[in-house]
Amino acid sequence: GNSVTQMEGPVTLSEEAFLTINCTYTATGYPSLFWYVQYPGEGLQLLLKATKADDKGSNKGFEATYRKETTSFHLEKGSVQVSDSAVYFCALLTSNTGKLIFGQGTTLQVKP
Amino acid sequence: DGGITQSPKYLFRKEGQNVTLSCEQNLNHDAMYWYRQDPGQGLRLIYYSQIVNDFQKGDIAEGYSVSREKKESFPLTVTSAQKNPTAFYLCASSIVGGKTNYGYTFGSGTRLTVV
Numbered sequence: 001g002n003s004v005t006q007m008e009g010p011v012t013l014s015e016e017a018f019l020t021i022n023c024t025y026t027a028t029g030y031p032s033l034f035w036y037v038q039y040p041g042e043g044l045q046l047l048l049k050a051t052k053a054d055d056k057g058s059n060k061g062f063e064a065t066y067r068k069e070t071t072s073f074h075l076e077k078g079s080v081q082v083s084d085s086a087v088y089f090c091a092l093l094t095s096n097t098g099k100l101i102f103g104q105g106t107t108l109q110v111k112p
Numbered sequence: 113d114g115g116i117t118q119s120p121k122y123l124f125r126k127e128g129q130n131v132t133l134s135c136e137q138n139l140n141h142d143a144m145y146w147y148r149q150d151p152g153q154g155l156r157l158i159y160y161s162q163i164v165n166d167f168q169k170g171d172i173a174e175g176y177s178v179s180r181e182k183k184e185s186f187p188l189t190v191t192s193a194q195k196n197p198t199a200f201y202l203c204a205s206s207i208v209g210g211k212t213n214y215g216y217t218f219g220s221g222t223r224l225t226v227v
Contacts, residue, residue, distance in 0.1 A: 034215045043118075043202055043218040044155075051213050089154070093215060098143065098162065098208055100216050104154040 002027045006090050006103035013080055013110050021075040021106045023064075023090035031092040033057075033066055033073040034100070038087045047075075047088070080110045114139045118203050118219035124227050125190070125197065133188045133222045135203035144186035145216065147202040148172060155202065161186055162208050190224060198226050 007022040025031065032051045036044040048057030053068035062077045073090060090103040116137040125131045135144065143162045147155040157170030161180040175194025180186055186205075190197045200223050204216040 032213060032215070036215075036218075041221075041223075043220040044204075044216075045218070046215055049213070049215060091215070098206075099157070099160070100145075100204075100206070102155050107152075 002031070002092060002094060002097065002101045004090050004092055004101055004103035006088075006106050009087075009105075009107040011106060011108050013108070015082055015110055015112050016079045017110075019075070019077040019080045019084075019108065021088055021090075021108070023073045023075065023103060025071050025073065025090075025092050027071075027092055027094055027101075029094050029096055031094045033064070034091045034093065035062070035064055035073070035075050036089040036091060036102075038089065038105075040086070044089065080108070082110045082112055084108060085110045116203055116205055116217055116219035118201075118222050120222060121220070123222055123224045125224060126227060128192045130189055130191050131224065133190070133201055133203075133224070135186045135188065135219060136184055137186075137205045137217070137219075138184060139205055139217060140183070141205035141217070142183070142208045143206045144180070145204045145206075146170075146176070146178065146186070146188045147204065149200040149202060149221075158188065158201075197224055199224060 003026045034049045035047040037047045048059040050057040050066035056065045087105045089105045119134045145160040146158040159178040161167035177189045203219040206216045
C-alpha cells in the first residue's frame with residue numbers, strides 16, 4: 001500500500017543553519033507530493049507541492065524536489081529562522097484512492 | 113476569502129456526554145475529512161465523505177459519528193463510547209475526481225478536553 005516515511009524528530013538547529021528533513025514514499029501509480037507545516041495550536045498549512053517527477057516545489061525559502069528514482073521528497077531550507085519552528089508533514093496523494101497519506105511529522109526547533 | 117471554519121476552538125466535555133464539532137467550508141469542495149491528532153503524533157483519519165449523504169469510516173471511527181447533509185458542512189460527534197476523546201481534531205476538504213494537484217485544505221482545529 002501507499003506510505004510515507006519521515007525522519008524522526010525533534011530536529012534542533014541554530015538560527016541560519018541549513019535544514020534537511022528527509023521524506024521517502026511508497027506508492028503505486030504517480031502520486032502528487034506535498035509538505036504541510038503546522039505551527040503550535042494551529043491546523044496544517046500547505047507549504048509546497050510537486051505533481052510529477054523532477055518537479056521542484058518552493059515557498060518561503062523552502063524547497064523539495066520530486067525524485068522518482070529514489071522515491072524521495074526531502075525538504076530543504078538554506079537558512080532557518082526561529083519562526084520556522086513547527087511540525088512538518090510530508091504527504092502523498094494518488095488519484096486511485098483520493099486519500100492523502102501523511103508521514104508521522106517532524107518537529108523542528110530553531111534556537112536563536 | 114474561501115476556507116474552512118472549525119468551531120469551537122476549545123471544547124470541554126464531561127464524562128458520558130456527546131459533543132459535536134462543527135466544520136464548514138465555502139470552497140465548493142466535494143470531499144471532507146476528519147482527523148485526530150494526539151500530542152507528538154501524526155494524523156489519524158476518523159471519517160471522510162466524498163459526496164453529500166455518503167461517508168466512509170477511516171482508521172479510527174469507533175466512538176465517532178458524522179453526517180453530510182450539505183456539501184458545505186461535515187459535523188463530527190464524539191460520543192460517550194469514545195473512551196479517550198481528549199485530542200486535537202482537524203477537518204479538511206478537497207476536490208475529488210482524480211485531481212491530485214491541490215491536496216487538502218485544513219481548518220484551524222478544535223481542541224477537545226474531557227473534564
